[in-house]
Amino acid sequence: MQSFDEVSAAPAPVARPGLRLLLLPLVILAGMGLSVEAGLLGPLGEQVGHLWATLSIFGVGSAILFLLLLFAGPQKGPALTDLPRWQLIGGFLGPMYVVVLTLATPHIGIAMTMIAILSGQVGKSVLIDHFGWFGATRKKVNGERWLALGLIVAALILIARG
Template structure:
């Protein structure tokens, strides 16, 4: 699945994490995850009021406007033009709206906790595979007993929340 051009792009795009930086980023990532739960709570009712696709478009419209404003403030950007990037790197532009539409559809029916733990189980499951095989140019991290146990515990949490 990997090619030499894939590897060379990933080598440039994958920085080595410094221990101090990892400690600073972890709380930030946890807060971002909390933001996703808030987003799910907002999107469900918005989707019911205006329609699921309109709700998704409004969320991405506001986000795009904020990003555009931040880009204007940040000055010239370094790096290749979008046309020079491998097309597979732009798949996230498709996956983001799919994720938000699913949040908008699912949350009113199964609740925020169930939606988030289901998303988490999918994210962790796929992340373990991506790490294990080194897909997308990531550093390979073999699946070991601890990673299998972590995935199993997340699935157990999904089952317990579904039953509760």
């Protein structure tokens, strides 16, 4: 079993330029889906409770994934029991993210929630890229990345004031 340090030093696969062009709109659409999810979760959490709303979202998602796995056939790769335990942290982070969406959205609005999440995501992503954590390809923080992060923080402030 590999440790965190061993995996973080491994080179990450590099996407081909054509694949990158196809993935970018897909990722943007997924981001739009998160805004819709926040809009749905806020009122649902107010009606049934924040934890029940989170459970319902993960229950529906788990059922859909189960059906997809049934029709997708055998999956390649090691068994979950063979993976380093730290790689399973996402199973904890996902529900925490959804609970925060459910709690925050009714009080601060979808735009503020999403830009705050975006600022946290980009800030942490810059660090992950810079240090090559989790097997990511190392990309040093440069002036353009600092500027991008600063603009996102500026957007957060402007939306908060607006």
